[in-house]
Amino acid sequence: EAQVTQNPRYLITVTGKKLTVTCSQNMNHEYMSWYRQDPGLGLRQIYYSMNVEVTDKGDVPEGYKVSRKEKRNFPLILESPSPNQTSLYFCASSWSGLGTQYFGPGTRLLVL
């Protein structure tokens, strides 16, 4: 089954404790992206990747890091999480930057 998976689905952590949210797709898509969703703000793009080793900033990259060492994986790293990073995070992938994006189920993060 074609899908985008994210882990973990739910995470509670404390300020400053480094964490990684994994994202994996099995569709051989070149493009992957991370978004955060906050009430009343819609989705905002954090980082995206056009291909392996090619990443670029979205609207709200501060406090986040990404890497794309393999085509199928695009982890999101929070080196020192803060409470304002409490949010719902979505990973997405598509054939190209303008193609239909397939979204993962989301990761709900709470930073205390």
Place this chain on the structure above:
Amino acid sequence: AQSVTQPDIHITVSEGASLELRCNYSYGATPYLFWYVQSPGQGLQLLLKYFSGDTLVQGIKGFEAEFKRSQSSFNLRKPSVHWSDAAEYFCAVGAGRGSTLGRLYFGRGTQLTVWP
């Protein structure tokens, strides 16, 4: 800068009534436009998209949208709403030129409630 405005935060319609969700965008070149739907507790699913050609676009679940360049709009419509259409709807514009290729800008969403 590119932006997307969805003027209606929340819309309530009766089942069987027609629906129109508004979307206005700001983009300097030819936009790539999308409508996504998010059911409660779910990720987003593409309803339809416009890249070029016919300005009336058909999507899944009986939805359609019309691109009007003169009004910078891409409104979503459905002639008869079903209770299962209750969800949050997001309009998005994709940047397709040069260094901004791959950027996707979402509106803040419109929450649709359907009364039986």
